[in-house]
Amino acid sequence: MKTAFSIHIRGVVQGVGFRPFVYRLARAHSLAGWVINAEAGVELHVEGTEEELQAFVRELESKPPPAAQITSLDVQVEEPEGLSEFTIRESLRRDRPTVRISSDLPVCEACLAELFNPGDRRYLYPYINCTNCGPRYTVILGLPYDRPFTTMKRWPFDEYCAAEYHAPANRRFHAQPVACPACGPHYELRLDAETVRGDQTSVRMTAELLVAGKIVAVKGLGGYHLACDARNSGAVLALRERKYRKEKPFALMVKDLEVARELVHLSPEAQQVLTSVARPIVLAPAQVELPGVAPDCDELGVMLPYTPLHHLLFAAGAPHALVMTSANRSSEPICYEDEDALDRLAGLADAFLVGERPIARRVDDSVVRALPAGPVILRRARGYAPGAVATLPARRPVLAVGADLKNSITLVVDGQAFVSQHVGDLDHYEAFAAFKETIQDFVTMYSVRWDDLLVAYDAHPEYASSQYALGLPAAEKLAIQHHRAHVASVLAEIGQFEKEVLGVSFDGTGYGDDGAIWGGEIFLGSVARGFERVAHLRSAALAGGDAAARHPVQAAAGFLAQVSDAYGLPDLAAPPFGFPVRFRHASELVRKNVRTFTTTSVGRLFDAAAALLGFTREVTFEGQAAMWLEHLARSAPTVEPYPFPFTDGELDFRPLLFAVAADRLRGRDEREIARAFQLGVAQGVAGAAISLSHARRVGAVVLSGGVFQNALLLGDLSALLDGTGIEVLANHMVPPNDGGISLGQAALAAYRAAGSNERNAAYTATSRFTI
Ligand SMILES: [Zn+2]
Numbered sequence: 001m002k003t004a005f006s007i008h009i010r011g012v013v014q015g016v017g018f019r020p021f022v023y024r025l026a027r028a029h030s031l032a033g034w035v036i037n038a039e040a041g042v043e044l045h046v047e048g049t050e051e052e053l054q055a056f057v058r059e060l061e062s063k064p065p066p067a068a069q070i071t072s073l074d075v076q077v078e079e080p081e082g083l084s085e086f087t088i089r090e091s092l093r094r095d096r097p098t099v100r101i102s103s104d105l106p107v108c109e110a111c112l113a114e115l116f117n118p119g120d121r122r123y124l125y126p127y128i129n130c131t132n133c134g135p136r137y138t139v140i141l142g143l144p145y146d147r148p149f150t151t152m153k154r155w156p157f158d159e160y161c162a163a164e165y166h167a168p169a170n171r172r173f174h175a176q177p178v179a180c181p182a183c184g185p186h187y188e189l190r191l192d193a194e195t196v197r198g199d200q201t202s203v204r205m206t207a208e209l210l211v212a213g214k215i216v217a218v219k220g221l222g223g224y225h226l227a228c229d230a231r232n233s234g235a236v237l238a239l240r241e242r243k244y245r246k247e248k249p250f251a252l253m254v255k256d257l258e259v260a261r262e263l264v265h266l267s268p269e270a271q272q273v274l275t276s277v278a279r280p281i282v283l284a285p286a287q288v289e290l291p292g293v294a295p296d297c298d299e300l301g302v303m304l305p306y307t308p309l310h311h312l313l314f315a316a317g318a319p320h321a322l323v324m325t326s327a328n329r330s331s332e333p334i335c336y337e338d339e340d341a342l343d344r345l346a347g348l349a350d351a352f353l354v355g356e357r358p359i360a361r362r363v364d365d366s367v368v369r370a371l372p373a374g375p376v377i378l379r380r381a382r383g384y385a386p387g388a389v390a391t392l393p394a395r396r397p398v399l400a401v402g403a404d405l406k407n408s409i410t411l412v413v414d415g416q417a418f419v420s421q422h423v424g425d426l427d428h429y430e431a432f433a434a435f436k437e438t439i440q441d442f443v444t445m446y447s448v449r450w451d452d453l454l455v456a457y458d459a460h461p462e463y464a465s466s467q468y469a470l471g472l473p474a475a476e477k478l479a480i481q482h483h484r485a486h487v488a489s490v491l492a493e494i495g496q497f498e499k500e501v502l503g504v505s506f507d508g509t510g511y512g513d514d515g516a517i518w519g520g521e522i523f524l525g526s527v528a529r530g531f532e533r534v535a536h537l538r539s540a541a542l543a544g545g546d547a548a549a550r551h552p553v554q555a556a557a558g559f560l561a562q563v564s565d566a567y568g569l570p571d572l573a574a575p576p577f578g579f580p581v582r583f584r585h586a587s588e589l590v591r592k593n594v595r596t597f598t599t600t601s602v603g604r605l606f607d608a609a610a611a612l613l614g615f616t617r618e619v620t621f622e623g624q625a626a627m628w629l630e631h632l633a634r635s636a637p638t639v640e641p642y643p644f645p646f647t648d649g650e651l652d653f654r655p656l657l658f659a660v661a662a663d664r665l666r667g668r669d670e671r672e673i674a675r676a677f678q679l680g681v682a683q684g685v686a687g688a689a690i691s692l693s694h695a696r697r698v699g700a701v702v703l704s705g706g707v708f709q710n711a712l713l714l715g716d717l718s719a720l721l722d723g724t725g726i727e728v729l730a731n732h733m734v735p736p737n738d739g740g741i742s743l744g745q746a747a748l749a750a751y752r753a754a755g756s757n758e759r760n761a762a763y764t765a766t767s768r769f770t771i
């Protein structure tokens, strides 16, 4: 007896070879029916015997294509229509798309084999791809994901590609960006005096230029890279000078896993992340010294080639380890449009390897550190964006605009929270423009109506993102306090909105309820109930406010004034401290209480400790002094922690910093001092968490905020809390730094919005499987 199933699948199911997969599977089970890409995912209708249909559904669920992610699969039994074959129907375009857009995928093994097979039509063709690999998010102009809505619309198929595209058994069946050398886009190399055309010639010449120590701007998936030989210190230093990037580490692209292992120590976890479909930059302990690549840093950031072009460059003889840094000046957003790149990078690059396929939007490389407790994403972009990271109980759309540093935005549509790629620091004009574009892009892509929209923004009145949010024509707007958003981001990732936790939110800066600069806060509560501040770092004066973040000695002044009052301190201008005159000026401001702000920032506490240990110069990138201190501590033997007592809801930094100063004066090894400081911080926080969890009967502690990018601190703290019965929760899907703020804002806003209770009651989670 024949019956029929109507199946509705949600998740990452478009642009990942899902319909061809369904087609082949249906044929294999001798089922009739059809499959279609709809805005809400993939819909299919299948007819056959009950037994065949059940087997089909089981395989659909258990063996989807590698890049697909099924979040829900709903089956309804229907009357059969008496169909005789299985077909793929044209896409529908209805009201609001809720389908998940796939992130970009690295070139697959099958395409790589063809790429280097002289007999293949796409031999050495840099735009080879199939349904299992290639660009997605960076070519999509609109939904549904179909060729006319991609940046490939300019290149009609030739007969060969058309035949593959339409052949259901083919790996390129409905692969939207499919192309071949005869019908697709090409690369060319632009030099000062001439333009070299031809994929193979331009790739070969690029490899030669790199070998010769030149800097080449290379167009990739989500933007341009500046590439040079990582082992050529002259080239690396030239790149630093031209890019105005003094010390911030450069990322590397290596030929293969073997070269990666020569450069860094790869734990099994790190290797897994490195080779994952996201192909991020992975931070791992350095095995070699590459002068100029990552000064004062014991880690290197490495990634594997992910586009066919990258593989072609290495095959053509490019150096096996290349610096591959986002093409921009200083910390501007990455260049992704050809004319803009040629203009902005003039003088930076010696040559430009330009590909014709336009990039729909800029997407940087992601940065991940693999820890035993799981990966920590430090920059979330290519390979991850714009994936949904959480399901929120919000029936109405929510737009959360994030914070001003390391900005990302989150759009919640039908309860799915889509987090954008890393946008950047909004004090740069270009980044602010990118921020506005990203908001427009998301709102348009998901056809959200402004008069429907709830907008969440940071409570900082002077943030550019907050001011922009206030000007948006949205239905409702809510300010969300920065550090509560950090805590909520962790709970949103795991969908625990009612869970009562202690939220430890440590970072460099954020606007507090009282207008002070917060950054060392402990909260109690849940996303649903809200978070009450129950403890914090002892406050200190901060001379010059947020500007002090650039000068550790300036940040140190207010903290050390209190240490001096309590215990006495030697002259810090004298050796071994040698504080520059800026410290004396800042100390005077603190004493006279002029141009000072109150802070509880743990980021600034780390700056103060770094200053006492010798980091007395200006930082050249955010968090540099704390990173320097962490790396110093890593190479130290086991030490006793310095005291960091917790009393009356306050963590007292005075004995902690005094111990650092006293040991430095005594001539103790700086690495040991750094280690004792780090361990002291961990022990103080663990003590506070244990005492508060007993007093308040809470069994879980959340650790979030930029300070927890410090892997040593995170590790120490987890070890100290291990065995206490307290569950430790941290970020894994979004960064612990401000890149994760927008997700936390969205979660808190969804609960705080007026009337949200009735709306939330109507919400039911989508079922994983119903039959
Ligand atoms: Zn492929």
Ligand SMILES: [Zn+2]
Pocket: 157, 158, 159, 160, 161, 162, 179, 180, 181, 182, 183, 184
């Ligand atoms: Zn073709």
